[in-house]
Structures are given as C-alpha cells and as structure tokens.
Amino acid sequence: MIKAKIHEREKERLALLQSYSILDTLPEKDYDNLTKLAAEICQTPISLITLLDDKRQWFKSHYGLEVSETPIEDAFCAHAITGNDPIFITKDAREDNRFHKNPLVTGEPNIVFYAGIPLKNANGLPLGTLCVIDDKPRTLTESQKESLNVLSEQVINLLELRKNKLELERAHKKLKKFSKKLERKVFQRTNQLEIKTIKLELINNDLESFNHICSHDLQEPLRKIQMFISQVSDTEFDNLSEEGKHKLERIDLSAARMRNLIQDLLAYGSTETIDNSLTTVSLKKLVDEVKDVLSEELKEHKTVLRVQKDCEITVRPIQFKQLLFNLFTNAIKFSKREDKPVIKVSGKIVEGSDYPELELAEEKRYSRILVSDNGIGFDQKYERKVFEIFQRLHSDEEYQGTGIGLAIVKRIITTHNGQIRVESSLGNGATFEIFIPLADQAI
Known part of the structure; x- marks a missing residue:
C-alpha cells in the first residue's frame, strides 16, 4: 500500500x-x-x-x-x-x-x-x-465517463450555490446590523429628512449586492446545471432505469426551484429601480389587472377573489401590482386543502391620526387596504418573521417557496413610505393591513 x-x-x-x-x-x-x-x-x-x-x-x-x-x-x-x-x-x-x-x-x-x-x-x-x-x-x-463528468460539474455548482447563499446571508446580516447602528447615530444628530436619505443609500447598497449576485453569480451556474441536465437527457435518458429517470427529473426540479429563487431575488432588488412615477388610481382597477394575469391559477384552484369596497390609492402601479400578485398567490398557496380559497380586498381613506400605534404622519391621509384570506394562517408570534427575506414557516415538502414573496411586499410598502401589518392565527387565515399615503403626500 x-x-x-x-x-x-x-x-x-x-x-x-x-x-x-x-x-x-x-x-x-x-x-x-x-x-x-x-x-x-x-x-x-x-x-x-x-x-x-x-x-x-x-x-x-x-x-x-x-x-x-x-x-x-x-x-x-x-x-x-x-x-x-x-x-x-x-x-x-x-x-x-x-x-x-x-x-x-x-x-x-x-x-x-x-x-x-x-x-x-x-x-x-x-x-x-x-x-x-x-x-x-x-x-x-x-458515455458513462462523460455522464459522470457532467454529474461532477453539478456537484460543484451545488457547492458554489451554497457558498453564494451563505455569503448573501452574511452580507445581509452585516448590512442590517450596520444599518441599525448607523441609524441610531444619525437619528441623534439629524432630522427626519436626513434619516430617510441614509436609509435610501443603504437600500441602494443592498440592491447592488443582490443584483450582482442574481445577475451573475447565481444565474451562470444555474445555466450550466440546466445545460448538463439537457445533455444527460438527450444522450442517456433511454439507457436509464425508471428509477434513474426519476432521479434525473428530480435534479431538473431542483434547478427549477433555484430558478424561482433567482427570479424572486431579482424582483426583490428591482422594487427600488422600476416604475418610479406615482399615480392615483382605483384599487379595484389594479386588482382586476392582477386578476387577469392570475386567471388560470384562480380557475385551477376555484378561487373566489373580490373587491368588497374600492378607494383611490397613490402608488407606483407596476410595483403595487407585484405586491397584490404576491399576496394573492400566497393566499392560494397556503389555502386549506378542504376549502376553496377566498380572497377579499377592501379599501378606504383614513386619517393618520386615527392610528397612533403606527408610525403614520398625523396630518396626512392614507389609503387603508385590507387583503384577507381563509387559508391555514400562522401563529401571530411570527408576524415579523414572515416579512424577512429567506424566512419560511413551512418546509418544501409542505409548501414550496423561496421565502422572498412577503419580503418583496414589505419592501414595496417601504418605498411608498407606508406601513403594513398582519393579523393571523392557525387555521383562521390571515388579514394584511396596508397604509399608503394618498395623492401628493407620498414620497
């Protein structure tokens, strides 16, 4: 030896x-x-x-x-x-x-x-x-040697994806910690306008990091994985046993999950950069436009989606439709298996002074939007966790997802200088309450 x-x-x-x-x-x-x-x-x-x-x-x-x-x-x-x-x-x-x-x-x-x-x-x-x-x-x-080489490439890609995700999480935690520390110091020395400026700078730095990782570091190895899967399917698929074919299909599903993660990360980053013009529109109009996009999914799950009361909102339409899209798809995803999903939307104009428990300007008017569902709900103690990026309350085996959808919702609300909160309990659905400044009072 x-x-x-x-x-x-x-x-x-x-x-x-x-x-x-x-x-x-x-x-x-x-x-x-x-x-x-x-x-x-x-x-x-x-x-x-x-x-x-x-x-x-x-x-x-x-x-x-x-x-x-x-x-x-x-x-x-x-x-x-x-x-x-x-x-x-x-x-x-x-x-x-x-x-x-x-x-x-x-x-x-x-x-x-x-x-x-x-x-x-x-x-x-x-x-x-x-x-x-x-x-x-x-x-x-x-042929076996070539296939083994393809699989080894996929192992490396999985390792690189893991490393990139860990680096992203560390960077996000570091940025969050730095943001809180800096915010405390600035708050003592500046007025509210200066605080908002610092927050926007931190968000832009965060955005640049996400865009770089999503546009290159994550997409490049994913393209290779998909290419290798295609090569194995084209050259070796008929030679595989049924179990082998099943495993190859599982790898393809894993690549699809990563693609969804990248798309959600890009959506999370793009909330700061697209559709910057504020427009006063009907809440029902935006809901109907999102309803058209989701028509097939709503039909497939026999979902009831209705606007109980309309009001005007001052928003960036593309961003706000993304917000509604995420809330509606979330409600469908976490619906009870025995019940068809029911989603109710309503809006009204309120005074900021009517909600002293929130950080609303007392002299301003807000559009208060409620989006409720009859889904599985969650423990109210997780109210903050559901809005944090990569945070999930369920495993992939229970409900698939990336843990980014509600983080996008929270970021869109932040860019509108608004507030969001949610009330829920296990088995009793969830109600999201959104406050957006009305007309020229917004950002």
Missing part, C-alpha cells in the same frame, strides 16, 4: 474547503440524487461525494455505504485529487500495489473497482471527488 502524495497547494486547498462551510452538515436531497444517479448510470452498488480535509475523507452523500467518513491515509480519493487525469480509475485494486493492502480493499466495503472525478473549483483546486465503487472488476464506457 502506497500513501497518496499531499497536494502541492494543500494549505490553499484546505482554506478553500473551509470557505464552503459544508463539512459535517446534514444530508441534502440534491446531493443524494446525484450519487444515486451516478450509481445508476455506472451500474455500481456504491457512489460517493467525498470532501477531503487534512485527516479524513468525509462523505457529503454516500449511496450504498453506511459509514460517513474514513481516514485520509486509506482514501482512494486522496490519490485522485493529486493526479493529473480527469478521471482516476482503478480496475482491480487487489492487483494495484498502491491499494492491495488497503483496509478498504481487504475489508469492508471490499473495494475492487474505483473511478473518481476530482471536484475542482474555477481555479482548479480540488475539494474532493464524485466516485463510483464496486466489489468486482469492471470498466466504464465513454
């Missing part, structure tokens, strides 16, 4: 691995789907996604193997990441002097055949491998 060489850029490689914050995380379906598909394509009993630190190889996903890590000195993958071959293959480890005395060969899982593709970042540093293993000799066809 011959121990693998240490990578020539080992210190840099380990630092890169730590930056993903992936080691010792819980299993994830997207990674498990890739190992299952790799095993199905290559017809092997074992497939692994391995990540190597300085002491062990840890398995982010381990299909057909019970253990979650092994010592690095026994790792076939340690040889794979230090070689120059695009795919490291050992047809029969029992006859290879590097491995014939390896405990993973002489004992469980009795490795005979091994094929691993290094998982490299854009700069060529390897984090680990996507590998397939068998307890008997075998060879891979060129």
Whole structure:
C-alpha cells in the first residue's frame, strides 16, 4: 500500500474547503440524487461525494455505504485529487500495489473497482471527488465517463450555490446590523429628512449586492446545471432505469426551484429601480389587472377573489401590482386543502391620526387596504418573521417557496413610505393591513 502524495497547494486547498462551510452538515436531497444517479448510470452498488480535509475523507452523500467518513491515509480519493487525469480509475485494486493492502480493499466495503472525478473549483483546486465503487472488476464506457463528468460539474455548482447563499446571508446580516447602528447615530444628530436619505443609500447598497449576485453569480451556474441536465437527457435518458429517470427529473426540479429563487431575488432588488412615477388610481382597477394575469391559477384552484369596497390609492402601479400578485398567490398557496380559497380586498381613506400605534404622519391621509384570506394562517408570534427575506414557516415538502414573496411586499410598502401589518392565527387565515399615503403626500 502506497500513501497518496499531499497536494502541492494543500494549505490553499484546505482554506478553500473551509470557505464552503459544508463539512459535517446534514444530508441534502440534491446531493443524494446525484450519487444515486451516478450509481445508476455506472451500474455500481456504491457512489460517493467525498470532501477531503487534512485527516479524513468525509462523505457529503454516500449511496450504498453506511459509514460517513474514513481516514485520509486509506482514501482512494486522496490519490485522485493529486493526479493529473480527469478521471482516476482503478480496475482491480487487489492487483494495484498502491491499494492491495488497503483496509478498504481487504475489508469492508471490499473495494475492487474505483473511478473518481476530482471536484475542482474555477481555479482548479480540488475539494474532493464524485466516485463510483464496486466489489468486482469492471470498466466504464465513454458515455458513462462523460455522464459522470457532467454529474461532477453539478456537484460543484451545488457547492458554489451554497457558498453564494451563505455569503448573501452574511452580507445581509452585516448590512442590517450596520444599518441599525448607523441609524441610531444619525437619528441623534439629524432630522427626519436626513434619516430617510441614509436609509435610501443603504437600500441602494443592498440592491447592488443582490443584483450582482442574481445577475451573475447565481444565474451562470444555474445555466450550466440546466445545460448538463439537457445533455444527460438527450444522450442517456433511454439507457436509464425508471428509477434513474426519476432521479434525473428530480435534479431538473431542483434547478427549477433555484430558478424561482433567482427570479424572486431579482424582483426583490428591482422594487427600488422600476416604475418610479406615482399615480392615483382605483384599487379595484389594479386588482382586476392582477386578476387577469392570475386567471388560470384562480380557475385551477376555484378561487373566489373580490373587491368588497374600492378607494383611490397613490402608488407606483407596476410595483403595487407585484405586491397584490404576491399576496394573492400566497393566499392560494397556503389555502386549506378542504376549502376553496377566498380572497377579499377592501379599501378606504383614513386619517393618520386615527392610528397612533403606527408610525403614520398625523396630518396626512392614507389609503387603508385590507387583503384577507381563509387559508391555514400562522401563529401571530411570527408576524415579523414572515416579512424577512429567506424566512419560511413551512418546509418544501409542505409548501414550496423561496421565502422572498412577503419580503418583496414589505419592501414595496417601504418605498411608498407606508406601513403594513398582519393579523393571523392557525387555521383562521390571515388579514394584511396596508397604509399608503394618498395623492401628493407620498414620497
């Protein structure tokens, strides 16, 4: 048995691995789907996604193997990441002097055949491998090798997407913390106009960060994932078992979920940059326009959507229609399975002084808009959480979503210098109460 060489850029490689914050995380379906598909394509009993630190190889996903890590000195993958071959293959480890005395060969899982593709970042540093293993000799066809390479690319894309999301969340928390600290200092020294200016500057910085991540860092790897899925579907789909076809379809669904996330992020950022002209319009007119857009979905779910009382509102129409769209689709999504969704909208003009509990200008008039539904509702203690970006009260298995829809609603209200609150309880639907300054009193 011959121990693998240490990578020539080992210190840099380990630092890169730590930056993903992936080691010792819980299993994830997207990674498990890739190992299952790799095993199905290559017809092997074992497939692994391995990540190597300085002491062990840890398995982010381990299909057909019970253990979650092994010592690095026994790792076939340690040889794979230090070689120059695009795919490291050992047809029969029992006859290879590097491995014939390896405990993973002489004992469980009795490795005979091994094929691993290094998982490299854009700069060529390897984090680990996507590998397939068998307890008997075998060879891979060129088509199987190509498919394994495609799947390894998708593993890297998942890792990059995870890293980008973590960086986005950290940046958002840092910005939020900085915003609160700065706001307190400014509030002591300036008037309300200066405070609003600082808030707009912080929002613009936040927007630039979101636009950059959405327009490049997230969309580029997503396009690659979709391209690779298409390639596998075109060349290998008929050769897959029914289970393999199912797994490929699951990967395609995962890509669709990421596409929805990106679209919602772009919508979240665009609330500051589009449709800047304020217009006084009928609330019912905007509701009817959104109703037309949602006609198929409303019909499919047998949804009742009606305006009980109309009033004038002074808004940026495109933005406010996006707000209504998000509230209506939210009501449909979280409807009770046994009842058809019912959404009621009403509006009236009120004085700011009538609501001392809110931060409304007492001398101004506001359009007060109520949007209520008969859905599953939520515990009132989560009132603030539902408006925070990436915050969700349900898992994907229960209700799919990105946790951005109501954050967009809150941001649109903020750009209109308005207020929003919600009342709800479990099983009793939700009522959103919106206040928008009327006519020339708005921003």
